[in-house]
Amino acid sequence: MLAKLLSASVLIGILASGVRLATPYLYATIGETFGQRSGVLNLGVEGQMLLGAFFAFYVTLVTGSLWLGVLAAAVVGALMGLAMAFVTVNLQAEQGISGIGFYLFGLGLSDLLFQKLVGTVKTIQGFPPIYIPVLSGLPVLGPVLFQQNILVYVAYALVPLAWFVLNKTTLGLKIRSVGENPQAADSLGISVAAVRYYTIIQGGVLSGIAGASLSIGLLNVFQQNMTSGMGFIAVALVYFGAWRPLGVLGGSLLFSMVNALQLWMQVVGVPIPPDLAVMMPYVLTILVLMVTVSKVRAPSALAKPFEREG
């Protein structure tokens, strides 16, 4: 059985599913990374993803335009982010609690709108896979990397972009300083509120698109609670990736590969109880978190509201 699991076609299958499955996590974790680096913990990612998934699906269903669907997901994500920013920055609410509130709001509203506007389960024609000329024909790498839909490519392109913005630009410096020492940043004339508004709204946009990458990219359907916990895993993966874009890329890929691996184990008939197989990616996340949390330091001001002194 193990020999079967290690055959070339199965390995390619695992890699290809892993790369594809990581897509929604990538959007969500990169958005969340920016937020946490500026000191804001957003636990409402799941709710933002659900609303993004619904609006992307609904707008595509009505207009027939996938890109309008993506735009709608981004806009609704931005609005959710705006509300979250107001609550955490202006009202200085406890971030963990308000995040759960936003999650429940997104969960309920997406379901309600689905029942009222769509009613029954429907499928749509989502983004088709794009075969990159020449590269898609490569052995192994071709099917794994270069036969995916556009939202998958964009997700991976975001990783170096996020790294560059965070580490090489003034904006990135401001974000990091606001997350480490908001008092000092404030005294240097950086608006802590403005930076946090920016990162939270950007996080909302990316979470919304994460939802779209599911409903009109990978699955082509919408169903209530369709993210089933992905948004929370995304938050865990930010810790897992030590608040670095490359780290969250690694975390997202590892989580998704293990998920793909357990599916293949079931398909080729490795004698493991399915309940244990399904648990594998989650157990792995917990194990890695136990190791990393003691080694890397979170942004100092994470989850702490900023209040100007004096």
Added chain:
Amino acid sequence: MSKKLYVLLSVLLVAAFVLAACGKAAPAPSKTEAPKKPFRIAVVLPSSINDLAFSQSMYQALLAVQKKMGGKDAMQFVYSDGMYKVDDAAAAIRDYASQGYDLVIAHGSQYGSSLQEIAPDFPKTSFAWGTTVDTFGMPNVFAYEAASEEGGYVNGVMAAKLSKSGVLGVIGPIETGDASRYVQGFIAGAKATNPNIKVNVTWTGSFSDVSAAAEAANTHISAGADALTGTAQMVVGAIGVAKEKNVLWFGTQADQSSLAPNIVVANQVYHWEVVLTKMIDLIQHGTLGGQSFTINLKNGGEVIEYNPQYNLPPEVKKAAEDAIKGIEDGSIKIELKK
């Protein structure tokens, strides 16, 4: 100040109760006019009433029974759908029981332990739950189940006949109840038709995770499957993938043809009317529970619906019809593991 606050709070509380009472849309029984009280049913469903699967099958059965009994004057029902959180479902079950419904249905095997707790508190209310055979030995609990292996067998026969690659994929939720039986029946039917066929099975560990179901479908297709089936409300994710990759799909629980008319071959559709009618009759004659019922092909509780838009070769359809006959007359026996 504090007095005003109390008044305000009490007003809000009363308003909340009134709204909650109205919200459930249970029309106030008009005591004065109606000579005979309508039979009142409340049902708690794990997914939405239009999930094209488990919950929809019960909702449509209730509508059908209502029509058969003579409309809303004879039978009324209310429902709470989307109760995938068992705690919420338990609260709803208790709520309905205390509102005096004649029959409270907990439509999901995950609700069993909640029902076991609640039912003894309402000895005059009849409860039903499924899919299971376990009435907990309580006099006011009915149990119902689906012999889903029967339709699974028929689907398996057709899938084995239609498959060119010789590989089939099955996407199951959790290995329990009608899901487990359906999968066993599907494998038995496929193997009986073609002993060399490979049937790969995956379990997602969830009834509702569409994303997991979709990725399971992708994996089966990569492993060579050209016909898929699956059960539970999550399968819409898998059907989306099957449609995109153009492989065949066999449905169960409800008619799923509308989701992908080109690739859905046939569906085993549940008709809980059979069970509902029996329970209502028993309750009206004073028996509140203690019995369990099964829907199957023979009693009309399960029906194989062919998708009219799929061009099913006549010899495959004949094989399916032969299998149905065999199961009904007992010449085909499907072994279930315990």
